[in-house]
Amino acid sequence: SFWLKEQCCTGSGYFPPRDFPESSMAGTVSMDYPVQLGIAYLFLAGYLFRTLFVCFKLPAAVGVIFSGFAFSQFFQSDVLAARDILQTLAFFLVLLTAGLEIRLYDLKPYFFLMAFFPATCELLSIATYAHVALRFTRIESLVLGVVLVSIGDGLVIPKMKEFGIAFKGHPLPRLMFCWAPLEASFVLTLFGILVGLAEPANAPHVDMKLVVLANILRIVATVTFGALLGCSSGWVVPRRTEPTLNGRQIFTGAAVEGFLMVLAVALIAFGLGAAEKGKVLIPIGFSFGSLFQPELLVIVTGTCFAAIADNKVLHETEGVLGGVWIFGQLVLFSMLGSRTSLSIFPKIVQVLPIMAVGLTARFVGVATSIGITLTFDLSGHPFQRATFIPDVFFCFLSTIPRATIQGALGSVPVTQGFFQHSPHRHHVELFIFTAARLYIFCTSICGMILL
Numbered sequence: 001s002f003w004l005k006e007q008c009c010t011g012s013g014y015f016p017p018r019d020f021p022e023s024s025m026a027g028t029v030s031m032d033y034p035v036q037l038g039i040a041y042l043f044l045a046g047y048l049f050r051t052l053f054v055c056f057k058l059p060a061a062v063g064v065i066f067s068g069f070a071f072s073q074f075f076q077s078d079v080l081a082a083r084d085i086l087q088t089l090a091f092f093l094v095l096l097t098a099g100l101e102i103r104l105y106d107l108k109p110y111f112f113l114m115a116f117f118p119a120t121c122e123l124l125s126i127a128t129y130a131h132v133a134l135r136f137t138r139i140e141s142l143v144l145g146v147v148l149v150s151i152g153d154g155l156v157i158p159k160m161k162e163f164g165i166a167f168k169g170h171p172l173p174r175l176m177f178c179w180a181p182l183e184a185s186f187v188l189t190l191f192g193i194l195v196g197l198a199e200p201a202n203a204p205h206v207d208m209k210l211v212v213l214a215n216i217l218r219i220v221a222t223v224t225f226g227a228l229l230g231c232s233s234g235w236v237v238p239r240r241t242e243p244t245l246n247g248r249q250i251f252t253g254a255a256v257e258g259f260l261m262v263l264a265v266a267l268i269a270f271g272l273g274a275a276e277k278g279k280v281l282i283p284i285g286f287s288f289g290s291l292f293q294p295e296l297l298v299i300v301t302g303t304c305f306a307a308i309a310d311n312k313v314l315h316e317t318e319g320v321l322g323g324v325w326i327f328g329q330l331v332l333f334s335m336l337g338s339r340t341s342l343s344i345f346p347k348i349v350q351v352l353p354i355m356a357v358g359l360t361a362r363f364v365g366v367a368t369s370i371g372i373t374l375t376f377d378l379s380g381h382p383f384q385r386a387t388f389i390p391d392v393f394f395c396f397l398s399t400i401p402r403a404t405i406q407g408a409l410g411s412v413p414v415t416q417g418f419f420q421h422s423p424h425r426h427h428v429e430l431f432i433f434t435a436a437r438l439y440i441f442c443t444s445i446c447g448m449i450l451l
Contacts, residue, residue: 028072028338030080038076045071046330059448061155061333068337075338083335090332091404093325094154095295096266097161099230099302100318101177108380110373114175115182118365118399123149123190125361126354133353139197140419140428146194147410147432148358148439150187152403153180154332155444158325159451160398171382172391176398184405185296189215191409192289198418214287219296226269226297230304233265237305238313255316259324262305262317269297336403340441344434351438359400366396401447402439410436 046067053063079086123145130141157180163173192215197208240261241253251257272281273294280290306314370392373381383391412418413432419425 028075028080028341030077031074032077035076035078038071038079041071041076042079042334043327043330046334050330059159059451061158061329061448062445064330064333065337065340065444068334069340070337071334072338072340083338086331087335087407090328090335091154092267092270092298093321093328094157094332094404095181095270095298096263096302097321097325098153098157098177098181099266099299100306100314100321101157101161101164101174102181102299102303102306104303104307106174106178106380108378110369110378110381111175111178111182113373113378114366114369114395115179116186117369118362119149119151119183119186121365121368122358122362126358129354129357134431136428137419137422139194140422143191143194143198143413143418144354144428144432144435145358146187146191147406147413147436148354148402150402150405151180151183151399152401152405152440152444152447153184154336154404155401155448156180156398156451158329159401159448172394175382176395179395179398181295181299185219185293185299187405188293188295189219191412195412195416195418198413199420200416200418210287214284214289218284218289218291218293221291222273222293222297223300225272225292226300227304229265229269229297230301230306231308233262233301234305234308237261238310255320258313259317259320262302263321265305266298266301269301270294273297336407336440336444339407339437341437344437347431347434348438348442350431351435351442354435355439355442362399363392363396366399367392370395397447397450400443400450402443406436406439410440 046064049063049067050060051063054060075083123142126145126148127138127141130136130144131138134141136144156176160173160176160180163170164177167173193208193211237258240251240258241249243250269292271294273290273292274281275290282291283289284291309317370383370388372378374383374385374388410433413429417425417429419428422428
């Protein structure tokens with residue numbers, strides 16, 4: 001997991017983590033050798049694995065994940081220490097890419113149906129299975145479901161960008177572009193609410209009404225401030241060449257210059273919602289956590305920038321970002337691969353039934369959502385009755401890859417000491433953490449191959 005080890009994303013607060021060294025759990029071998037060699041391996045070996053997998057018509061991301069797994073056996077110590085930050089920054093690029101690709105006119109009611117209903121079906125089915133078959137309590141079951149359910153937007157969004165280039169004008173990749181971050185925000189919000197019910201260690205008494213109110217306010221504040229940041233930068237960046245000093249133009253107007261400005265604004269947005277050592281920059285005040293949700297704030301900022309900026313500046317910014325993302329994906333997928341440990345695989349027998357139940361419910365939820373959309377002819381939808389089955393399968397397969405949210409939330413029950421009044425809490429905490437890692441391995445690889 002990355003920054004969520006110190007911040008329960010949506011605002012239930014920070015509680016001192018227990019001694020739980022992640023690197024030892026992940027089976028990572030830390031070695032001391034020049035950091036330049038470690039970085040060279042990340043880029044060169046990652047790209048070679050990526051190219052090799054593409055040559056065999058296999059997903060490029062899976063190749064980079066394997067290179068990261070190999071790196072975990074001789075991880076350079078300084079790179080290992082910075083692994084969480086590197087993964088967070090690479091994930092930030094995913095969020096910015098999604099924001100710039102989303103158009104406000106795309107956000108129709110059917111988007112929210114597709115993003116919320118299938119995830120809710122999967123979450124409730126996993127929670128029901130855990131409560132009935134594994135004898136978890138209701139809260140333990142819901143926490144397990146929330147941790148496992150979300151789309152891996154770090155995997156899906158780049159793949160949808162590839163599909164968007166290969167099949168220009170096709171509406172389904174754009175649908176998934178909006179779907180993935182919406183579902184991730186929905187899941188993070190649910191997790192923030194559940195943390196208050198999960199009785200973390202050293203947690204003060206939590207008023208659930210205040211927690212729910214805080215999450216609603218957080219979303220409103222995030223969307224409002226993100227829109228302000230995005231619209232302001234969308235107006236300023238295209239006009240940066242107008243100011244002069246002593247008759248000379250101050251800014252060059254180069255594409256890289258505009259990209260750097262947009263990148264800086266998005267990083268400001270990301271930082272305003274993040275936490276450093278458990279301390280948020282702008283607290284919400286009457287409840288725990290930040291006033292802003294950092295992931296959603298970056299997406300809204302990018303979306304509003306794209307809505308205001310002229311097409312030339314927008315395309316230049318997206319072009320430079322596409323070049324930067326080559327490095328970003330090597331870092332992101334390598335870091336994900338480095339977190340895989342062979343020691344967790346004996347537990348897969350217990351996790352596979354959960355996966356089967358959850359994905360079955362997800363498929364039903366996707367089919368039902370598309371059926372409802374067609375039946376009520378919701379505004380702006382791209383579906384057709386003649387292609388109902390292919391559309392269902394494409395949308396379903398696009399939701400299989402999981403990584404970023406599972407990596408972020410999987411270890412939180414352990415590090416925050418959830419379920420203090422449960423006699424089996426240690427077993428449940430470790431099971432959730434192990435299930436999250438197995439989900440990452442199985443669904444990221446199989447899901448990307450299926451896509």
